[in-house]
Amino acid sequence: MSLLQDIENRLAAALESVVGEKLAAPVVPAADLRFGDYQSNxxxxxxKQRKTNPRALAEQIIAxxxxxxxxxxxxxxxxxxxFRIDASxxxxxxxxxxxxxxxGVPLAAERKTIVIDFSAPNVAKxxxxxxIRSTILGDSLARIARFLGHHVITDNHIGDWGTQFGMILHGWKTILDEDKLEGDPIPELVRVYREINAAAKDDPAVMETCKAELVKLQAGDEENLKIWSRCVELSKMGLQKIYDRLDVTFDHWLGESFYNDRLAGLVDEFIEKDLGRISDGAVCVFSGGELPDDKDPFRIHREEGWTDNPAIIRKADGGFLYATTDFATVEYRIDEWKADEIWYVVGAPQQMHFRQIFDASKRWGKDAGFQHIAFGSILGEDRKLMKTRSGDNVQLVDVLDEAVERAAAAIAGKNPDLPADEAKEIAEIVGLGSVKFAELSQNRMTDYVFSWDRMLALQGDTAPYLQYSHVRIRSIFRKLDEPFDSAGVELTLDSEAEVHLARLLIRYAETVPAILDEHRPNLLANYLLELARxxxxxxxxxxxxxxxGPLRSSRLALCELTSKVLAHGLGLLGIRCPERM
Known part of the structure; x- marks a missing residue:
């Protein structure tokens, strides 16, 4: 039990003895230590509820x-x-x-099966x-939820089906360079897609050929299925290299194609249960009518007033949409994985889409504590969406490479005598850690500016600052004549600096469980910065x-505990700590 929980329990018992009933007793760390360590209102x-004097009631509670x-x-x-806590x-x-x-971190009182859907890139791109945001945020939340005792299932719901495959199939058969495909598949598939896409815009006959190839794929054409399957596998191999580098893992890669054979029956079921209705030849999900217009995701306000905002699950031409597949994934995750909760780590622009999916799923009888863990955008130094000079999206692998290169230069300047292999490994740890921490130290809903200089600084709110703090502590133990054993060491806190360090160390047990209340790893990032300071x-x-003597052992024990908490906390954020920098 954390100290915060202990105080809350004692306060709840005092409240019950004063008012005669069990009541919630919220306690928070004090914002200003001059007034104590914790406080409660x-x-x-x-x-206020009982229309009595608050100071008089507080006196009774304290007594x-x-x-x-x-x-x-x-x-x-x-x-x-x-509440003022004794140094002892x-x-x-x-x-x-x-x-x-x-x-000191307790396991969750109620452990759940949680499916976390994150990253989810498109195949052949x-x-x-x-x-960055979905991948790093989702991975960290999975690590934290697992550490708290939940059964976490991570699913990379990749985009491995759709209209772009008509162009890739045509390009595969006409302009593909097999050698380049084997060497580095993603750039070659991107080239093929872009060239055919450009040709299709200029020549309607090319577009018709691409559509024909897609129809053949959807109809189960053996040749096209074989090409599609190889394209998916090669893309997964390319993606896996990035995930391996980031130390991100998934339990499943169930892409959109996995649910293809479920979609027709799902639409039929929606029609049968009056969840889906035919409108202009398409099958749509409309409002259930239970919510007021301003809270209903299937209603939208226009100039003429409130009107329907349906979700299409089958187009008039018989094609299915993202919403159809998302309903199928909900069904699978609840029926097969027995999910208590399903978290979607997806950008804020998809908010309406998920509100519709969650609302209709509940009406369908498929409810699993849905959470859309939304996030803002990454901006360039000009405070606009981060793009290359040509206007393309900046590739993630280029970001990671540059982070490592810049970290290597900084490390070489600080410690030029490091062996080359060790320096290379440290640069990878520091560079990738910097990218991750820049993301995870932000409130996830905030748009933030991607700044290399700020991200890699050894001072300030950065991963290198925390990693250096850990390195500095480990260097203390390397100077000892013999290994330090903290077992049985009695801690004595004589100075305010020692008391404050211990105060923050024990708050680790309070910080980690609170992260999942609103899915905010930045609470942990901010805690670690405060601890390092x-x-x-x-x-x-x-x-x-x-x-x-005993004072030396006590201070060494504080150092040991600080290094453990820093390394463990960074580990929950997916960030490693080097032994040297």
Missing amino acids: AAMALA AMDMDGIGSAEIAGPGFIN TFASRAAAQLADERL PMHVGH AFHSFFEACPVLKSD
Whole structure:
């Protein structure tokens, strides 16, 4: 149990003894340490409900509260309850945290099966900078949810079916360079698609040929299916290289094509259950009528007033759409994987689409705690969407390569004597960590500017700053004459810098579970930055190697715990820590 949970439980017991019923007792870390370590407005909220004096009620609550063994409680302002924690409490809890392989973080009280849908690039196209947010955010949320004890199933729902394959099939048969395909498949497939796409715009006959190839594929033509299958496998191989580099894994790659044979029956079922209705030859999902217009995703306000905003699940020509496939994935994930929750880590522009999918799925009887984990855009230095000079999307592999190159240059300047192989590995760790942390330190709904200089700085809110903090701690232990064993070490916190470091260390147990409340890894990123700053203040104020006896052991134990929390927290963000930089 975290210290925060302990205080909440004690406050809840005091509230019950005062008012005679069980009530929620929210406690938060104090924004200003001058007023204590934690605080609660429970007395004020309750007093407002009961039309009584909040300070008088707070006095009753404090009088009934058991604070033995952790600290004291006091009233502030109109009725806030502030809690001051004893240094001995911080010391004992930090010692227990150091001995705990989970670093004090409790498992979730209710463990669920959670399907996380993230990354999801299109086959035969390169991953671009826009895939950074979904891929890195989804991977981090999966790591955190697993660590908290949930059964997580990650699914890369790739775009491996659709109209673009008509052009790729025609190009495959006419202009494909097999040698280039084998050497690096994605660029060759992109070239084929672009050249045929350009030709189709200029020549209607080419477009008709592409449509004919697509029809043959959809009808099960053996040759086209074979080409399509190879195209998908080659694309997966190219994508896997990037995922391996990013240390991102998936339990499944069930793309759009996986659900093809389910779509016709699904549409028939929607019609049968009156969820889908024929409109102008297409089958559409309309409003269920249960929600007010301004809350209903199937209603939209135009100049003439509120009108229908249906989702098409079968076009008039018999073709299916993304929505049809998304309904099929919902059904599969609930029926086959027994999902309690399904998270979609997809950009904010798809908000309406998912609102429609979630609403209609619930009416269909398929409800699994849906979450659209939306995010904003990555901007260039000009604060516009990040593009190349030619106007194309910046490719993800180019971003990663440049991050590593810039990290290598910075490392060479700081530590030119590192062996070449070690320097190369460190540059990879630091460069990729910088890209990940730049993403994960942001509120996910914020558009942010992609700045190389800021991202790779050794000072400031960056991955290199945190990685360097970890390296600095490990260098302390390399200077010892013999390995340090923290078992049985009694922590003594004599200075405010030691107390504050311990205070932040034990908050790791409070921070990690809170991330999933709103799916915000930036809470962890910000915590780690605050912890690193506290460590540097401690290191400047409290000599470690120059101290003696029990004090030296206590300070070494604080260093050991800090390095463990930094490395573990960064690991939950998908970021590694080098031993040297």
